[in-house]
Amino acid sequence: xxxxxxxxxxxxxxxxxxxxxxxxxLIAASPRPFDDQCFGFTFRLGGEEEGSFSVVLDRSVxxxxxxxxxxxxxxxxxxxxxxxxxxxxxxxxxxxxKKCQVxxxxxxxxxxxPASRAFALKTSSGTWALQVHDETHTKILTENQHTAAxxxxxxxxxxxxxxxxxxxxxxxxxxEATLRxxxxxxxxxxxxxxxxGDVVELDRHVADPVDLVVGDKIVARGDVVLVNGNxxxxxxxxxxxxxxxxSIRCLF
Numbered sequence: 230x231x232x233x234x235x236x237x238x239x240x241x242x243x244x245x246x247x248x249x250x251x252x253x254x255l256i257a258a259s260p261r262p263f264d265d266q267c268f269g270f271t272f273r274l275g276g277e278e279e280g281s282f283s284v285v286l287d288r289s290v291x292x293x294x295x296x297x298x299x300x301x302x303x304x305x306x307x308x309x310x311x312x313x314x315x316x317x318x319x320x321x322x323x324x325x326x327k328k329c330q331v332x333x334x335x336x337x338x339x340x341x342x343p344a345s346r347a348f349a350l351k352t353s354s355g356t357w358a359l360q361v362h363d364e365t366h367t368k369i370l371t372e373n374q375h376t377a378a379x380x381x382x383x384x385x386x387x388x389x390x391x392x393x394x395x396x397x398x399x400x401x402x403x404x405e406a407t408l409r410x411x412x413x414x415x416x417x418x419x420x421x422x423x424x425x426g427d428v429v430e431l432d433r434h435v436a437d438p439v440d441l442v443v444g445d446k447i448v449a450r451g452d453v454v455l456v457n458g459n460x461x462x463x464x465x466x467x468x469x470x471x472x473x474x475x476s477i478r479c480l481f
Contacts, residue, residue, distance in 0.1 A: 231324040233278050234345065234363040237317040243458040244313050249295040251352030260344035260360060267358075269337040270307060272314040276329035278321060280365035283337050284310050286350070287357040295352065307334075312455075319454025319463050327367065330463075408453070408462060409440040438465055 242255045269285030286306070296305030311334060318329045344360035411431030423429070433439075441449040441462055451465040 231321065232363075233274065233282065233317060233321050233329065233365045234361065236320040236324065237282065237313065237361065238346070238348075240316045240320055240455060241313045244309070244316065244455065245350070248309050248312075249352065250297065251293075251295060251354045253295070253350055253352040255359065256349045256351055258347045258349045258358065260347040261358070262341065262343060264340060267337075267340055268303070270310055271335050271337050272311070272331050273333040273335075274318070274329045274365055275332040276318075277327040277368050278318075278329035278365055279368050280363075282314065282365055283342070283362040284313075285337055285340070285344070285360050285362070287359075290350070290355075290357040293352070293354050293357075295354075315452070316455035319461055320456045322463065323456045323461065404443050406448075407442045408460070409442050409447075410453075411437075 238255070245253050245255065266288050267285045268288050268291075269283055271281050271283040273281050291302045291306075294300070294302070296302050296309070311331065314331050314334075318331065321327055321329060342362050345363040347358065347360040350357045350359045411433030413429060413431050415429070438450040439453055439462065440447045441451070441464070449462070449464050449467040452463045454461050454463050
């Protein structure tokens with residue numbers, strides 16, 4: 230059974246080992262009460278999976294340069310744990326089809342809350358306790374909401390109908406899809422002078438949605454998430470099925 234907490238643990242094990250110094254590992258441990266020597270963040274989830282999910286660490290971990298020498302360690306933890314929370318939502322969608330997203334983040338205020346699961350964050354420079362408190366649950370749909378949701382099979386047939394007769398013969402054709410984070414026009418002289426370590430700034434902010442491109446046309450936009458350690462796209466908007474088909478020139 231895949232719950233948000235289980236997805237979070239899998240994503241955290243992968244991301245923490247990639248983002249932190251000291252080759253960290255998450256090792257299961259026995260929960261203990263939070264206290265004033267801890268700090269952490271609560272992530273409020275909304276969607277089909279909703280509730281709150283808190284992550285708490287020993288405050289002494291801030292003394293270790295796990296996010297790099299000279300970096301603001303607390304800000305580093307806030308950014309990294311937000312990335313883990315977002316990516317866990319993406320993995321939950323991939324595993325179960327349940328949509329959820331992080332709607333708000335705040336520092337943990339109730340340190341007297343018992344932990345749901347506990348881990349030892351072990352690195353080459355020390356070991357610290359990392360604990361989570363899980364209050365997420367699947368949103369209960371009303372009878373009308375259940376009725377309104379179309380079955381996957383009917384959705385496929387409806388979309389096939391909307392793209393026109395005969396086109397269903399093309400539905401099994403495999404196409405290459407590309408995520409586009411941004412673009413930039415450069416003079417040929419700059420391109421020829423590029424070397425290792427050079428930085429090319431794109432025309433898009435880090436918080437902007439990315440494009441899913443098929444052929445040479447945008448067919449969808451959304452947010453980048455991590456699923457099982459791989460980049461993935463959480464779709465936020467798509468063009469109509471007929472326009473998606475018409476935009477792919479290689480089919481005609």
